[in-house]
Amino acid sequence: MTPVGRDDVDDLPLLYSDPVVTYWTGPWTRAGVEAWAADMAAGWTADGVGKWMARARSDGSLVGRGGFTRFDLAGEIVLELGWAVRDARTGRGYATELGRAALxxxxxxxxxxxxxxxxxxxxRASRAVMERLGMRPAGIIRRDGLVEVHLWVVTPALRYPARDASHPDGITHQEPNVGTQVPDPDHAERRPIAVEDSRC
Known part of the structure; x- marks a missing residue:
């Protein structure tokens, strides 16, 4: 996996033109893809976090993208985990592999x-991936005119499993060079987000 950047604007339309990906993420224009890639590159530079492009080890073909977005959720800075896998690659465990690598x-x-x-x-497919990653539901977000959204969190005692290297067409992983500090591993536990207002 490599951090998303401006050089990926030719590959991202392949992902976002897949019918199932489009259904869940909405239609994308070339300008929208370019702006999103620029935002991801800026996030890696400013915050040391973002999303990766995922490619197959065997031939370098595009699998999808996944990783984090850093943002303020009800006054608390969090990392939102997300992924999108090309339609032809679904059902092979790639979304779970992307999620585990990110965690x-x-x-x-x-x-x-x-x-x-x-x-x-x-x-249901995304919910199943979240369950496999050890996440748990923490509430429902409701907004007028929008579909209800489930909020899931990583549980405090979760110890992330090692990535499965036996996948027949696994994803390559490259550490981004973002200059982030390595925290004390003794404090690597997660704490849940309190959802007090389900309308937020």
Missing amino acids: DWAVTHHADLPIVAFTEVHN
Whole structure:
């Protein structure tokens, strides 16, 4: 995996043009992809965190993208875990592999930040991935005119499992050179996010 940057604007439209990916992430324009890639590059530079492009070890073909977005959730800075896998690659465990790789990375680089994930209530595939990652539901976010969204969190006592290197077409992983400090591993536990207002 490599950090998303401006050089990925030719590959990202391949991902976002897949029908199932488009259904969940919405239609993308070239300008939108370029702006998103620029934001991801800026996030890596400013915050030392962002999303990666994932490619198959065997031939370097695009698998998808995954990783984190750092933002303020109800007054608390969190890392939102997310992923998108090309339609032709779904059902092979790539989303779970992306999620586990991201969680492993976060323990080393941002152990002080809580991790959350969001999915629409009817997205059973994403919910299944979150369950496999050891996350748990923590509430429902409701906004007028929008589909209800589940909020999931990493549980405080979770010890992240080692990534499965036996995958027949596993994803390559490259540590981003972002100059982040490595926190004390004794403080690598996660704490849940309190969801007091489900309308937020």
